[in-house]
């Protein structure tokens with residue numbers, strides 16, 4: 001897994017490309033297609049290169065998509081991929097990327113205005129506080145029927161789900177002690193509960209990853 005600084009790019013081209021995002025964008029699209037309500041407004045946190053949300057906007061024109069990230073290089077990459085898509089589909093419903101660091105308050109959004117919030121591959125590659133900030137933001141900015149979809153590797157009941165996930169956890173911790181694969185039952189679900197979110201669904205994904213769908217409590 002990469003941070004923005006690691007992603008490949010051609011000289012003078014702001015578009016970043018992540019091989020992992022290219023591999024998992026199709027299974028993630030399937031997850032969303034099966035669950036999004038009609039005409040949804042979707043915010044992606046930590047869009048990174050922007051390849052996921054650009055793919056979703058191209059494939060699901062009935063919804064509105066708002067990309068975001070905290071990192072200037074990510075914002076430039078998302079904007080550049082968006083321009084490519086806009087040449088192909090001028091009326092695509094994909095906003096310019098928002099500069100959004102999950103710790104900031106307020107977020108540049110109206111409270112209760114987001115039907116679905118996506119956050120892929122961020123919570124293991126940021127300090128735990130970023131997860132808490134994300135969950136608090138989800139509780140505030142989702143509609144009452146809205147949900148947050150997390151995607152990435154998780155351990156379950158204190159146990160890594162694959163040798164490769166355990167090795168990944170070690171490599172993350174070696175890069176930054178505050179990073180690491182999070183535990184679903186021992187860390188994420190209790191924090192989600194404290195923020196006012198409930199578990200709606202756990203979806204198995206390729207390569208020992210999971211999607212976790214959390215609903216706003218009504």
Ligand SMILES: C[S@@+](CC[C@H](N)C(=O)[O-])C[C@H]1O[C@@H](n2cnc3c(N)ncnc32)[C@H](O)[C@@H]1O
Nearest residue numbers: 002021046047048070071101102120121122126
């Ligand atoms: C590994 S990349 C994942 C990118 C993309 N979601 C994907 O799955 O390919 C992690 C992203 O999280 C963003 N990020 C890290 N900490 C953040 C924070 N506190 N607020 C918002 N974005 C953050 C980084 O800038 C980076 O783009």
